[in-house]
Amino acid sequence: MSQPLSPKLSAAPSVTPCSRLHRTELGRWTEIAERCVLNNVTVGDYSYIQNDSNLMFTTVGKFTSIAAAVRINQATTMWRPTLHHFTYRPGNMD
Template identity: 45%
Template sequence: MAAADDPRFQNDQPRIHPSAQLKGVKLGKYTEVGERVVLRDVTAGDFTYFERHSEGIYADIGRFCSIAANVRINALEHPMERLTTHKISYRPNEFFKYQGIDNVFRARRQAKRVGIGHDVWIGHGAVIMPAVQIGHGAVIGANAVVTRNVAPYTIVAGNPARPIRLRFPEEIAARLQRLAWWDWPAETLFEAIPDIQSLAIEDFLAKWER
């Protein structure tokens, strides 16, 4: 029986709030997009959710990511090398007729995609700057400004964000990445939920590593 027809599972279609604005977005199964979220050219894997008022552009986001309210992913940069940083230089069409969007600047922005791994938690009000890559299992503290890549299973916080500690010891983090539980089918996840809730991480790995 396919998961979609299994009575144990909820409807696996994305849940999108009517006030959300999405353009060029690809969402996985069980994803959720909250109130007034704005996404442009973003992919998000299965089970990932965005809380209210978050924004993202030019980003690839893994599965099981928890994105809190007021998060900004791939914050807009301005052309500081030009006469003005104002958008009149790259979106003059908003002010003048016969002036189009600056496709060179747009291409520069598109080339700096943000990459976010699986099982990443991004706290309230965090800002992820262009081209940043965040590893699996990382945690971004509330109101952090992430200007550099974040290693897997690392907790960062502050402005600019700096490592605080590892979420798990390196050996455990490596085993979790090999386990790649985020790729398990829904049926396996269903069976694993009681152990996720009750077992210490070492005991969970000992039972589920195969």
């Protein structure tokens, strides 16, 4: 389990020096861990993004935890995202 970036959190965002943020807004009590890349992202209050994550053109809500090595980059508009197998194995539906 990851340790907090600082022993005591504060209302000011906590970002490691090796992370890169471009056009990003951080809410209060937020943490951005090591080697993260955020481009055109809004992060809500009390949210955390763990190591090696890459987020682009998205909004992260309040009280959200994003695991390590997650990539969020919506290149196309998704009107019905799902993990159900009918999207990639439609021939196996009976």
